[in-house]
Structure formats: C-alpha cells, structure tokens
Amino acid sequence: MLDVAVVGAGAAGLFAAIWAGRGAAGAGVPARIAAFDGARKLGAKILVAGGGRCNVTHWRVEEGDYAGSTAPAIRKVLRRFGVEETVGFFAELGVELKREETGKLFPVTDDAHTVLDALLAAARRAGVHLRHPERVESVAPMDGGFRIRTATGEHVARRVVLATGGKALPKSGSDGVGLAIAAGLGHRVTDHVIPSLVPLRLPEGHWITELSGLTVPAELVLRSGGGKRLVSFADSTLCTHFGLSGPSVLNISRHWTMARVDDPQARLELSWTPGMEAEAIDRALVEAKGRGVGAVLRAWLPERLVRALCEAAAVDAAATPQQLARDRRRGLAQLVGATPLPVTGDRGFTFAEATAGGVPLSEVRLETMESRVVPGLHLAGEVLDVDGRIGGFNFQWAWASGFVAGTSAVAALAAQPT
Ligand SMILES: Cc1cc2nc3c(=O)[nH]c(=O)nc-3n(C[C@H](O)[C@H](O)[C@H](O)COP(=O)(O)OP(=O)(O)OC[C@H]3O[C@@H](n4cnc5c(N)ncnc54)[C@H](O)[C@@H]3O)c2cc1C
Structure with missing residues (x-):
C-alpha cells in the first residue's frame, strides 16, 4: 500500500514526489511515496533540454508566456512556486543557476546532468522510491484509493499524481498514454492535442x-x-x-x-x-x-x-x-x-519540444491540482492543457504544478485518517 503514487518521473513528477516526501517529513506523517517511470532512460527530456544544458527557467515568467488554458488559471498555479523559489530550490541542492542575455536560466555547469542528478538525489533523500523502468498501464479508483497496474505488477495507493507528460519526443517515454489514463478516469482531454515548439x-x-x-x-x-x-x-x-x-x-x-x-x-x-x-x-x-x-x-x-x-x-x-x-x-x-x-x-511530435492541449485546467482545483472528476487524483505538468514558449517556461510550469500537486497530496493524507 502506497500513500502517494506518482505516475511519470519527469520534471513535474520528480518535483511532485520530492515535495510530497518533504511535506510528509515536515508534518511528521510517515508516507510511502513511489514514482513510477516507464522510460528506458530516466529524465531523458531533462538531459536533452536546452541543447543538453537544460534551460531550467526564465528570469521572468508570466501567464502571457503560455497558451492553452486561461491566463488567470495558469497565473494562479505559477504564483505558488515562482522563479525565485526555483532558483532557491536548486541552490539548496547545490545547483547554481546563471542568467543569460536572453533571460534564460541555465546551471552554471552548462550540463543538464547536474540538474537531473540533483533532482534524483533530492527525491531519494525525501524518501521517494523510484520505480524504474516500470510503466503504468492503468489506474483505477477503488475504495480508499487507486489500483495501479504496471507492466510488472499491481499496486494500491491512497493518492495518485498523474505526471505523464504529453506526446512530445515519444522516445523519451512521453507517448500520450497518460492522456488515455486521464480520459479513462473520466477526464476531458482537449479536442486537439498537437505538437508545440515544432519546426x-x-x-x-x-x-x-x-x-x-x-x-x-x-x-x-x-x-x-x-x-x-x-x-x-x-x-x-x-x-x-x-x-x-x-x-x-x-x-x-x-x-x-x-x-x-x-x-x-x-x-x-x-x-x-x-x-x-x-x-x-x-x-x-x-x-x-x-x-x-x-x-x-x-x-x-x-x-x-x-x-x-x-x-x-x-x-x-x-x-x-x-x-x-x-x-x-x-x-x-x-x-x-x-x-x-x-x-x-x-514535423510532428518526434521533433516537438512540447504538447499543446491535454486535460483542461478547469478540470482541476488550482489550489491543490486535485481532479474535480476523480477525488484523490492530482495532475501536474504537460499532461495538462498548458504549453509555454521557448525559454524555460515549460519547466517552470512543471516545477510549479508539481510542487502544488505533491504538497497538496500529502497535506490531504495528513488530514485524512488511514
Ligand atoms: C528536445 C526538448 C528540449 C526541451 N528543452 C526545454 C528547455 O530547455 N526548457 C524548458 O523549459 N522546457 C524544455 N522542453 C520541454 C520540457 O522538457 C517539458 O515541458 C517538461 O519536461 C514536461 O515535464 P513533465 O514532467 O510534465 O513531462 P515529461 O518530462 O514528458 O515527463 C513525463 C514522464 O512520464 C513518463 N511516463 C509517461 N507515461 C508513463 C506511464 N504510463 N507509466 C510510467 N511512466 C510514464 C515518461 O517516461 C516521462 O519520464 C524541452 C523538450 C524537448 C522535447
């Protein structure tokens, strides 16, 4: 029995898992947190991002830098974990960010491995069990939680964070199955799910x-x-x-x-x-x-x-x-x-950096990123109908929505008797 199962350990999923773990420790709630990822290579998208340098965020991030769901809804989530918090978070992990002329922020090492290694270490320190490679095939609600079927077995979790990304760069593991899982749970997915940031x-x-x-x-x-x-x-x-x-x-x-x-x-x-x-x-x-x-x-x-x-x-x-x-x-x-x-x-999803379309923000409670359709399910990252322009905006969305989903999942557990 897991307390929180994070489906997808990309940028949003790792962030959600880290903050769930930290939240549980802070509240003194023992929590079993696992993050499942089906990709052969964990964090592949973080490693290729920004030409291998990982453009972690932008010095100034506003809702106008995004498209998809409405600007006020996007702003509400971004405000919860802003650029300053991102810079502080990575600094605490020993990853110093530098601002370039374009306004983009990169690690001073100019190497995306620095970012991924720090996130994975932070997840382990927060007590997150990284289950990889283990692809989630289905998520079904059950009394008191969810039944999660993976390629190798079955798990039960009290709360689930769906952070499976969109469809861009499918060889990285984000092939759209998460959208099918969301739809299977009763969520609406926008009529058009198309490549964004694509030649x-x-x-x-x-x-x-x-x-x-x-x-x-x-x-x-x-x-x-x-x-x-x-x-x-x-x-x-x-x-x-x-x-x-x-x-x-x-x-x-x-x-x-x-x-x-x-x-x-x-x-x-x-x-x-x-x-x-x-x-x-x-x-x-x-x-x-x-x-x-x-x-x-x-x-x-x-x-x-x-x-x-x-x-x-x-x-x-x-x-x-x-x-x-x-x-x-x-x-x-x-x-x-x-x-x-x-x-x-x-040039299609194979050459796209992001996905336009997904689960509309109107389907989640923005204070917690919890589904309005399926109680106990939280959503974060690119699986949602939010896509940013080039410059670190998509990661900032992943960090902010992952933070809200992870902290809220654990806060809800703390308030809920087992
Ligand atoms: C080439 C490229 C360069 C980019 N550069 C930048 C950049 O420099 N700055 C920036 O801000 N953005 C950049 N982006 C966009 C950014 O990488 C994404 O917006 C961001 O990674 C989305 O985070 P996510 O966690 O929501 O999804 P993803 O990073 O796609 O992670 C989703 C994870 O879920 C896993 N998964 C999916 N389905 C399942 C399943 N059924 N079971 C288990 N696991 C599953 C996948 O394997 C994947 O690891 C780039 C994208 C690409 C493709």
Missing part, C-alpha cells in the same frame, strides 16, 4: 529550403484568413532543408496549427527585416539612388539571402531601383517585409 515544413524545393543552414533574426507573423494580425514572434530563425526552425518558428508553430482548425485560410508571413514593413523597405530602395537594390538590401541582410530574395522576386540585384519597373521593386520590398510561407505542416 515547420515548406514545399519541397521552396527557395527558402535552398538557404539551409542560414540563421537570421526574423519575425514570424500569423494572420487570419481575413488578414488580421493574430500573433507574432521575432527571434532567431533558421532555414533548413525541410523548411524553417529556430525560436521564432517554434514559438508560432502551435498558434498556426490551432488557428487553421477554425480558419483554414490562416497564414504565416516572414519578415526578414523585423520592425520594417514593406512600405518602409520600398521607400529605402527608392531613396538609395544609383545603387543596385542588392547593395541596398545587403546593409540589412546577408549576401546569400539577398541573392535568393532577388531571384524569388525576379529582380536583377545589380539593377538600381530606378531601372526597375515599379511593380517589380514593390514586389521585392513586399517579399523582404512579408514573405508568404506556404507551410505544408509541422
């Missing part, structure tokens, strides 16, 4: 794919079919053999997919000169009398890109703006300021 594909042979390897600061703009600007991200943008990647593209990917559900005409544009619209570019071309348009553009853009843009706009880069037909010149300015992107899709 986007362009048609084969599109001129941007010929620029593979080029990274530039650019702005991605999502417009409705009617032309309304819906959302935009300006950041580093990478041209690849399949299409586009880099923070700006990853950040906008889930918005593009979701927008197309209701508005199939929604479209993406790319500005190679963020902050400078087509009209301003055209004016600059006209004013640069006597210089070739390529030379004018080279003041802002790399040579390779200038050549590709001129070619795509069917413009001779050596021609002066005055030698060009007005439509041609304007067409070039339009392409520089707002290249239409005929995106054919995304």
Whole structure:
C-alpha cells in the first residue's frame, strides 16, 4: 500500500514526489511515496533540454508566456512556486543557476546532468522510491484509493499524481498514454492535442529550403484568413532543408496549427527585416539612388539571402531601383517585409519540444491540482492543457504544478485518517 503514487518521473513528477516526501517529513506523517517511470532512460527530456544544458527557467515568467488554458488559471498555479523559489530550490541542492542575455536560466555547469542528478538525489533523500523502468498501464479508483497496474505488477495507493507528460519526443517515454489514463478516469482531454515548439515544413524545393543552414533574426507573423494580425514572434530563425526552425518558428508553430482548425485560410508571413514593413523597405530602395537594390538590401541582410530574395522576386540585384519597373521593386520590398510561407505542416511530435492541449485546467482545483472528476487524483505538468514558449517556461510550469500537486497530496493524507 502506497500513500502517494506518482505516475511519470519527469520534471513535474520528480518535483511532485520530492515535495510530497518533504511535506510528509515536515508534518511528521510517515508516507510511502513511489514514482513510477516507464522510460528506458530516466529524465531523458531533462538531459536533452536546452541543447543538453537544460534551460531550467526564465528570469521572468508570466501567464502571457503560455497558451492553452486561461491566463488567470495558469497565473494562479505559477504564483505558488515562482522563479525565485526555483532558483532557491536548486541552490539548496547545490545547483547554481546563471542568467543569460536572453533571460534564460541555465546551471552554471552548462550540463543538464547536474540538474537531473540533483533532482534524483533530492527525491531519494525525501524518501521517494523510484520505480524504474516500470510503466503504468492503468489506474483505477477503488475504495480508499487507486489500483495501479504496471507492466510488472499491481499496486494500491491512497493518492495518485498523474505526471505523464504529453506526446512530445515519444522516445523519451512521453507517448500520450497518460492522456488515455486521464480520459479513462473520466477526464476531458482537449479536442486537439498537437505538437508545440515544432519546426515547420515548406514545399519541397521552396527557395527558402535552398538557404539551409542560414540563421537570421526574423519575425514570424500569423494572420487570419481575413488578414488580421493574430500573433507574432521575432527571434532567431533558421532555414533548413525541410523548411524553417529556430525560436521564432517554434514559438508560432502551435498558434498556426490551432488557428487553421477554425480558419483554414490562416497564414504565416516572414519578415526578414523585423520592425520594417514593406512600405518602409520600398521607400529605402527608392531613396538609395544609383545603387543596385542588392547593395541596398545587403546593409540589412546577408549576401546569400539577398541573392535568393532577388531571384524569388525576379529582380536583377545589380539593377538600381530606378531601372526597375515599379511593380517589380514593390514586389521585392513586399517579399523582404512579408514573405508568404506556404507551410505544408509541422514535423510532428518526434521533433516537438512540447504538447499543446491535454486535460483542461478547469478540470482541476488550482489550489491543490486535485481532479474535480476523480477525488484523490492530482495532475501536474504537460499532461495538462498548458504549453509555454521557448525559454524555460515549460519547466517552470512543471516545477510549479508539481510542487502544488505533491504538497497538496500529502497535506490531504495528513488530514485524512488511514
Ligand atoms: C528536445 C526538448 C528540449 C526541451 N528543452 C526545454 C528547455 O530547455 N526548457 C524548458 O523549459 N522546457 C524544455 N522542453 C520541454 C520540457 O522538457 C517539458 O515541458 C517538461 O519536461 C514536461 O515535464 P513533465 O514532467 O510534465 O513531462 P515529461 O518530462 O514528458 O515527463 C513525463 C514522464 O512520464 C513518463 N511516463 C509517461 N507515461 C508513463 C506511464 N504510463 N507509466 C510510467 N511512466 C510514464 C515518461 O517516461 C516521462 O519520464 C524541452 C523538450 C524537448 C522535447
């Protein structure tokens, strides 16, 4: 008989287990806490995060950095365990974090192993029994708790924290089974569960794919079919053999997919000169009398890109703006300021960093992360309908929701006779 069974020992599950263990010790309640994880490699996602450096959090985290459930609901959970608490928690474990220019926080070692090792050691110190690899196949409510069937046996637990993640990077163990477990218990899962923070594909042979390897600061703009600007991200943008990647593209990917559900005409544009619209570019071309348009553009853009843009706009880069037909010149300015992107899709969960969609926050009590549907069940992390932008926001969500779920599960036990 377990007191708390945490299903999934990723970022949210480890945090929930650690805080459950600490809470039990603090309240003087002896608690048997186990965290089950089915993956071959424990903490695989923490290890690959941030290019192997693990972007633990961001110096400033607000509900506006997330999508999915409503902003007030997200804020309520984030407030319970903020950036300061995260920094303090890791410092206490001997993991010092440093803030980089982008605002992202990484361990000073620049090595994600430091983060994972510290979390695993903290879990063991908190008395958590890490059961790994042991995949949970089903969770069923029973009188006074839950019956948990795993690949190797059956367990009974008074409380369960479901922290199975979403569907991103399925080889790390997060393959969506947790969502099926939640649905099996009677939870609603959003109609759309899609890859978030995922590269986007362009048609084969599109001129941007010929620029593979080029990274530039650019702005991605999502417009409705009617032309309304819906959302935009300006950041580093990478041209690849399949299409586009880099923070700006990853950040906008889930918005593009979701927008197309209701508005199939929604479209993406790319500005190679963020902050400078087509009209301003055209004016600059006209004013640069006597210089070739390529030379004018080279003041802002790399040579390779200038050549590709001129070619795509069917413009001779050596021609002066005055030698060009007005439509041609304007067409070039339009392409520089707002290249239409005929995106054919995304690269799927295998290449996604997060999942958009999941169990809506409206299905849990935000003070405890306890299910409104199944008493005794708590939920934390990416299994919920909350996804952040690039920058450490997804981990901060995992830490905050894991903290609330873990401490609340134990607090409820302490208040409940065995
Ligand atoms: C390549 C990559 C890089 C990333 N980089 C960053 C970054 O730098 N900063 C950032 O903030 N976010 C980053 N993220 C996102 C971040 O890793 C996730 O948002 C976060 O790990 C989610 O935590 P979680 O615990 O909810 O889910 P997960 O980390 O996915 O953990 C879920 C765990 O549950 C286990 N599990 C699932 N089903 C079962 C089952 N049935 N039985 C037992 N165990 C099960 C899985 O094996 C897994 O270990 C990155 C993601 C990827 C894929």
